[in-house]
Amino acid sequence: MSHAFRHRDILEIARKNGKVTVEGLAQHFGVTLQTIRRDLSDLAEEGRLERVHGGAMLPSSTSNIGYEQRRVLNAKAKAAMAKSCANRIPNNISLFLNIGTSTEAVARELRNHRNLLVVTNNMNVANILAETQECEVVVTGGNLRRADGGLVGKLATETILQFKFDLAIIGCSALDEDGDLLDFDIQEIGVSQTILQQSRRTFLVADASKLKRSAPARIASLSEVDTLFTDAPLPDPLPRKCAEWKTDVVVTSGAGQTAL
Amino acid sequence: MSHAFRHRDILEIARKNGKVTVEGLAQHFGVTLQTIRRDLSDLAEEGRLERVHGGAMLPSSTSNIGYEQRRVLNAKAKAAMAKSCANRIPNNISLFLNIGTSTEAVARELRNHRNLLVVTNNMNVANILAETQECEVVVTGGNLRRADGGLVGKLATETILQFKFDLAIIGCSALDEDGDLLDFDIQEIGVSQTILQQSRRTFLVADASKLKRSAPARIASLSEVDTLFTDAPLPDPLPRKCAEWKTDVVVTSGAGQTAL
DNA sequence: GAGGTTTTTTTCGTTTTTGTTCGTTTTTCT
DNA sequence: AGAAAAACGAACAAAAACGAAAAAAACCTC
Incomplete structure (x- = not known):
């Protein structure tokens, strides 16, 4: 047979x-x-x-295509990344979290931080952080995108312009070998760029699957990011470029260890 | 396994x-x-x-499903009010829903309306309406108030100023015998007043318990409201005043019937 | 039926998962 | 409050599952 x-x-x-x-x-x-x-x-x-x-x-596409699927997709690696990211986030600062399942994972790890001012355009992040008492949560306005709970559009951008963040934690749809951050949604590009512009430091959280994909719109270059958190060693041209750009790379193995 | x-x-x-x-x-x-x-x-x-x-x-908070279930308690009167309110909301309009369990109940009844533009400063309303495909949801920015999922503050007010609504559906903390709408939170006053100012018509949804309470801050007078939805006949001075002000009063008994 | 290809089995070192033990923390009982 | 019981998590050992590669079998085509 x-x-x-x-x-x-x-x-x-x-x-x-x-x-x-x-x-x-x-x-x-x-x-x-x-x-x-x-x-x-x-x-x-x-x-x-x-x-x-x-x-x-x-x-799982049979039951709940899209968001739910992405969320569960290698959730463990994401949680590990999020943990090591959260470890490098001090208390008593203002920070922004944008759209993406990875940033949601970071939000989950931030529930025990103290005295943070968290601004987000992600309904899920807001929902997660609503549980804790220890930080102030500000939600940007915007059109609700059902696919992922994101708030996008002019309203979101304008709100962000009113702040200056100590730290921005962002995700992206893809990361190419030139070290460019890419996204599927043109609307989100504007929001992400505004965030970068308004924050003193930037952490990018992107699991390895982002390295295998491509997306049409360019947000920024890795050179503008202070630290990249990921869950597998970067493919070849990137480690050298990151060193050149002084972009720290934190690789988290699934188990939770951290290496440079 | x-x-x-x-x-x-x-x-x-x-x-x-x-x-x-x-x-x-x-x-x-x-x-x-x-x-x-x-x-x-x-x-x-x-x-x-x-x-x-x-x-x-x-x-507890993340899951829309869990939230939905928890809200079932004592919601019968509210659901009846909300139903009769939703019945008077046409399709194809823009409307605002503010903070309060009563407006959340209305949101639940709106899930089968078509082509609405719903703006809200209530995270729970946004979560509820995220389920349906049939209407555009815009969330105002603002500081997240954990107690009720409200978005308040300057950001909320400013966002609202950018819109003009066909209809505003609002709740309040209390309603006194002079026909004044009252609220506990000073921050929310500004938001509510801005909403009234930006909308062509106004529905107030307030169950009978609001009549027995008082609150420190005054939002507006019933005279500025087009229709009041409640679940028990109004106490004495109010029916006359409402008639005078041309404020419709819709009293819904617990079972769901509507009377003038 | 010889030769080549594809598929399956066998073998073996590695990884993942589960069970066990034990000291610590939380809950419950008094 | 204090003691007993239950639940917990960490660490290690055992078991199960895994993937790669070589060997065997089955299946072609000529």
């Missing part, structure tokens, strides 16, 4: 049960574990299944 | 029951307590659950 048949059946079983196990499938088809592993890897690569330890699950 | 499978099921159980226990889950999955603890820690780290001694709960 060729893998094509198995693939079809595996998907069917997965759709019925919501999940499949390597062991179970091996038994079901009377083949080796390794064979099933290869099948699942193939299916995962095609995006038809989501590989997990011990088996595979239906890709 | 991998943690990925358990995580999904744990969240499902948590959403159904509102909480999960370490012991219960360990038994359910046939694994050690320690394993479940690790799972719960992971989920808490991702912000998907809130860890508590002995188990975990749905995160």
Whole structure:
């Protein structure tokens, strides 16, 4: 029996049960574990299944496409990045957090900081920080973008212009090999650029997946960023450029260690 | 079996029951307590659950679902008021919703309206309307007031000045026998007054409990309101005054009927 | 049926996950 | 308040799962 048949059946079983196990499938088809592993890897690569330890699950796109999916996507690495980022954020300062699941993770880690003034154009960040008592939260105005809870547009930009931040924590959609920060949404570009302009220091939080993507609009260059937090070593031209630009790079392995 | 499978099921159980226990889950999955603890820690780290001694709960503020559920208590009268208010709101207009549980109830009833431009300084209203696709939501900037999710201060006022609304739906902390709208928070006064000034028509939503309270700051007079929605007949001097002012009064009994 | 290709199995070192133990913290009982 | 019980997290060991690569089997085509 060729893998094509198995693939079809595996998907069917997965759709019925919501999940499949390597062991179970091996038994079901009377083949080796390794064979099933290869099948699942193939299916995962095609995006038809989501590989997990011990088996595979239906890709979450079935239920909640987009934001939720991105949020869960390597959440652990993001949490680690966020932790090491939060560790370098002192108390008693003003800071900005923009749109993005990574900055939301940072917000979660900031709940125990004291006396911060946090300005954000991200509804989720505001919701997260509403829990704590220890910091003042200011929300910029703007048009609500349902996809990610972002507040965008003229109103957002104008509000930001009224502040001067000690620190800006930003995310981006992509990061290319020239060290340019890119974004999908033209509207968000203006907001991000205004933030950079209004803040004394800048932290960029971007997980490794951002390095494999591209996006149409350019926000800024890494040279304008003080510290980059990421979860895997940078590909080749970038480490040298960052050194040149004096941009610190903090790589956080999944477990939470920090290295230069 | 991998943690990925358990995580999904744990969240499902948590959403159904509102909480999960370490012991219960360990038994359910046939694994050690320690394993479940690790799972719960992971989920808490991702912000998907809130860890508590002995188990975990749905995160309190983040989740729209949890919030929705918590608001059900004593909301019957409010929902009735909100329904009859929403019935008098046409489609295709711009409107403002300010702070208050009553206006939140109205927001909930507006989810099936079409082509509205809703501006609000209430995070909860924004969260509620984020669910629907049918209307544009604009959030004013402002300082986040944790007690009620309100956005207040100079930023809020300034944003509102940039709009002109077809209709404003407002709440208030108290309503006295002179027909004056009162509020506890001085900051909110400025916002409310600005709203009245910028809108062509005004609906006030105030349940009967507001009539028994007092508050220090005066927002405006009922004479400036076009329609008052409430859930019990007004005490004595007010019906006459309202008639004089040409302020409509819509009294909704708990069951949902509408009377003049 | 020989030769080449594809697929599967086998093997093995590595990584991930789970279980166990133990000292500490939190909760509950008195 | 103080003691007992329950829950917790860290650390380490055991078990399970993993991926890569070589060997074997199955399947072509000529």
